[in-house]
Amino acid sequence: MIYFWKVLQVRAAAPSNTKRQRAAGRYAALPKGEYAMKGHAVKGQPFKISINRLWVISNCLIMAAFFSLNSFFSQSSYKKVLEQQFEVKQYQMLVYISDTLEQSMQSIELLSRSTVNNYSIINNILNYKKNRNSYEQMVFQNNMNQNLSSVAYSLGDIISVNILLEDEGLKTTKINGVYDYGHYVTGSGLEGIRNLSEGWIPTRKNNLPIQPYIPYITSYVQRIYSGMYYGDAIGHLVINLNEDMFYKQMEKYRQEEGSDILLVDGNGTVLSGTVRDILGMDLSGTEYGAYGELSSGHTELTVKDGHKIVSKRKLQGRDLYVLAITDYDRVVAPIRQTQNVVLICSLLFMALFSVISGLLAYKISKPILSLSREVMNCKGGQFRRIHISSRIYEIDVLCTQFNHMTEEIDKLIGSVLKQEKLKQKKELEILQAQINPHFLYNTLEAINWMALSMKQKEISNMVVLLGSFLRLSLNKGKNVYMVRDELNHLKCYLDIQNIRCKGKILFSSDIDEAALDYRMIKLLLQPLVENSILHGFDFRGGAGQIWLKVYMEEEYIYFTVTDDGCGMPEELVGRICDMQSDVGHGIKNVMKRISLYYGDGCGLTIQSKEKVGTTIEVKILNNVPGQQI
Structure with a gap:
């Protein structure tokens, strides 16, 4: 339409057929950007592309965006579901392990309570403290060895059962015997046992003279009182266990090869776990130190060595925790192969779609391109009817309406020519009318000088006021001026009226x-x-x-x-x-x-x-x- 309007402007300025031809020549010099229809860049004009290429490119971009978004969201959703399932599965594993460990610990704790409240054991200790001599010590050690050995043989994972007393003279070669605190705890990591009422001792390397093939032991300690549950503290019972009993229970329920299971006490010491080289160590000094402060439940953490999924559960009634740590990459590994298959299928489908889209674009754009070529042939203002046969309804409508438009443009050109002539006539009349105010001002100025020459000052003032009033009223044909001009105009009017009314206003x-x-x-x-x-x-x-x-x-x-x-x-x-x-x-x-x-x-x-x-x-x-x- 820009093209047709320029032609109208050119023809409107031409009063004759000769000028119409000049207008057509001017049109031929219009910038190419006004009518460039093909995909070629013109210097100084924006790049243009054919509808055929636009159709193919746009469809390919849409399909690429669709497949990309679909692949991204579907894979993200699948990965999220997989992560959630794994978190639930890992936490269930912790529940099984925790329940098993609780049962094992509870059996040890119950055995310990029954032992420290055994009347025979308490009575032997009290009698020995009254009669401390070599003979009584030998009898005492034999009796205690029988009692403690029966406790040790009640569970297969018990290495030894010992009682600790404050008596430097105590000596024995029995594994299940009574020892002095100082001789027993020196170098064993049990220095703080005197202040302990009951609880689990951190795992340590096996320093006992029996069963050297057992690398690590853990101990449960409980104080012995003189009156069964009350009275004076007379010693401690120590049950030394094979740490392997906890490890086997963890290994039994571990579901993922890459998962690490750790049993940690409230102080952060590792009691047991599937990672064997950190047993007995403080968790904060290991690569797993970042997980010690986590609350119970499951969460995801990014640590120095990669992304981890971590679950933590507290053992009921104990200041002990079970941690499960799994590499995130192992969890999402099944997704990788699926992503590759989806990507290949998407690329193949996009290639097939591009071919189909190109064929459709050719069928649709062919009549449009033919129509654009016919329109481009309408140069120099020579409009002619076009004849394009197409099975596409819209193309047929475009051809019909284009032919109708050419007829209307011819009529419009004639109308514009008439209006242009009328406009030129009106401009001439306006120029003529602008002469009249100057003549009026000059006339008023002449009257003013005549009144002054005749010493008619009142007439002179009225003429001056009238001139100022007319100048502000006309304002050189403009409708806008300053507020001060409006007030001056009003003052001129009032002064003229006061001359007429003899100053009554x-x-x-x-x-x-x-x-x-x-x-x-x-x-x-x-x-x-x-x-x-x-x-x-x-x-x-x-x-x-x-x-x-x-x-x-x-x-x-x-x-x-x-x-x-x-x-x-x-x-x-x-x-x-x-x-x-x-x-x-x-x-x-x-x-x-x-x-x-x-x-x-x-x-x-x-x-x-x-x-x-x-x-x-x-x-x-x-x-x-x-x-x-």
Whole structure:
């Protein structure tokens, strides 16, 4: 359509057939970007592409985006589900391991309680403390060995059962015997046993003289009292266990080859686990130190050596925890192969789709390209009918409408030529009319000089005021000037009226100086003051007083014109404000102009009371939208 409009402009400027031909020549020199239809870049013009290529490229991009997003979200969802399933599976494994460990520990703890409350053991200890000699010690050690050995043989994982007393003279070669604290704990990592009421001792290397093939042992310790559950503390019972009993239970329920299971006490010491080289060590000093402060449950952590899925569960009634740590990559490994298969299938499908899309694009774009070539042939303003046969309904409609458009353009060109001639005639008339004000000003100036030469100063003043009044009214044909110009125009009008009425009109003003330099449309106040003089003061011979107040609020300027004339009844005020009535034409004209230039929010309000006077307030913006001085 840009092309056809340029042709119209060219033809409109041509008054004859010769000029039409010149217009056609001008069209031939139009920039190529106006009508370039193929995918070739023109210097200084944007790149353009054929519909055939656009169809194929857009479809391929859409399919690529679809497959990418679909693959991303489906794989993400599958991976999330797989992670959730693994977390549940891992936590269930912890539950099984925790329950098994709790049962094993509970059996050891119950055995320990029954032993420390055994009357025979307590009585032997008390009797020995009364009679400490070599013979009594031998009898005491034999009796205690029998009692402790029966306890040790009750569970296969017990290595030894010992009782510790404060007696440096105690000596024995029995594995299940009674020892002195100092001799027993030295170098064994059990230095703090005296202050322990009961609990599990951290795992340590086997330092006992029996069963050296057992690498690690863990111990349960409980204090012995003189009165079965109460009385004075007389020693400690130590049950030494093969740490392997806990390890086998963990290994039995471990479901993933890459999962690490650790049993950790409240101080962070590793009691047992599938990682054998950190047994008895503080967890914070190992590669698993980041997991020690986790709350119970399961979570994901990124540590230095990669992404891990970590689960933690506390053993019931004990300050012990079971940790399960699994490499994240092992969990999501099944997804990798699936992603590769999906990617290959997507690429193959996209290739097939591209071929099908290209064939469809060719079938659809072929008649469109033919139509574009026919349109391009319409150069130099020579429009002709086109004849393209297509099975596509839209293409057939385009051809029909193009033929109809060429006929309408010929009619439109003739109409534009007539309007252009009329426009030139009107411009000539406007130029002629601009001569008249200059003639009028010159005439008034001549009258002024004649009045001065005849010493008629009052006539001279009136002529000067009239000249100023006309200059401001015409304003060189512009509709906008400054607020100060509007006030000067009103002053000229009042001075002329006072000459006519012999000074009977009194005028007072309160002007906000800040409003003077803002723009407004001309001739808003003079019609209002004229109404006051002609209709308000008429009953008393033209005498009266007018007050003008100009002030600003935010982006608005307010003009308030008040007179002490005869006033108006409410009915008349309503009729003046009614745009459909036939009274108050001057005020209606002001209202229409305010609405036209300033829009909603601006306007004119009238308050009047009979025999008191009338107040008219004008509200306008401090700038005229879309207008310049």
